Amino acid sequence: MRRASRLLPRGERPEALSVFGESVVERMLSLGERQRLFVGLLGRLIEYTYKQPGWEFSLAEGYIGDSINKPGEDTPHKRHGAHFNRLGIDLNLFIYGKLVSDGAALEWLELGVFWEELHPLCFWGGRLDNVDSNHFSLRYRGVA
Numbered sequence: 261m262r263r264a265s266r267l268l269p270r271g272e273r274p275e276a277l278s279v280f281g282e283s284v285v286e287r288m289l290s291l292g293e294r295q296r297l298f299v300g301l302l303g304r305l306i307e308y309t310y311k312q313p314g315w316e317f318s319l320a321e322g323y324i325g326d327s328i329n330k331p332g333e334d335t336p337h338k339r340h341g342a343h344f345n346r347l348g349i350d351l352n353l354f355i356y357g358k359l360v361s362d363g364a365a366l367e368w369l370e371l372g373v374f375w376e377e378l379h380p381l382c383f384w385g386g387r388l389d390n391v392d393s394n395h396f397s398l399r400y401r402g403v404a
């Protein structure tokens with residue numbers, strides 16, 4: 261299957277092509293297609309990060325739908341949100357072994373912009389009012 265973004269001239273943003281308020285890309289991709297796209301894009305984010313001198317990730321919460329109903333398991337993540345749909349992950353950024361815990365750090369902005377430019381469905385948590393810079397996800401039915 262060819263993705264819509266490949267059919268458009270360079271620089272054209274597919275979300276600009278809107279049908280009844282939904283972008284063409286949002287209408288075209290099923291949940292399963294998004295889940296598989298997400299992992300591929302995540303690989304590119306990880307590859308980009310490890311090319312920066314001293315930058316590394318560790319994994320935080322990814323898919324959490326299997327554990328939410330177990331005793332003792334709770335989560336701040338929204339039910340039916342990206343983490344439940346296998347479309348979101350939280351990553352911890354380390355630079356030369358030191359955790360970058362400040363969500364306003366420029367390194368997070370660099371990663372967020374890189375993520376957003378990978379695909380029109382990419383969403384970075386640094387855009388939220390309640391900044392969540394280590395959250396990377398794909399949009400699905402208005403949820404990111």
Ligand SMILES: [Zn+2]
Pocket residue numbers: 343348349350394395396
């Ligand atoms: Zn998250």
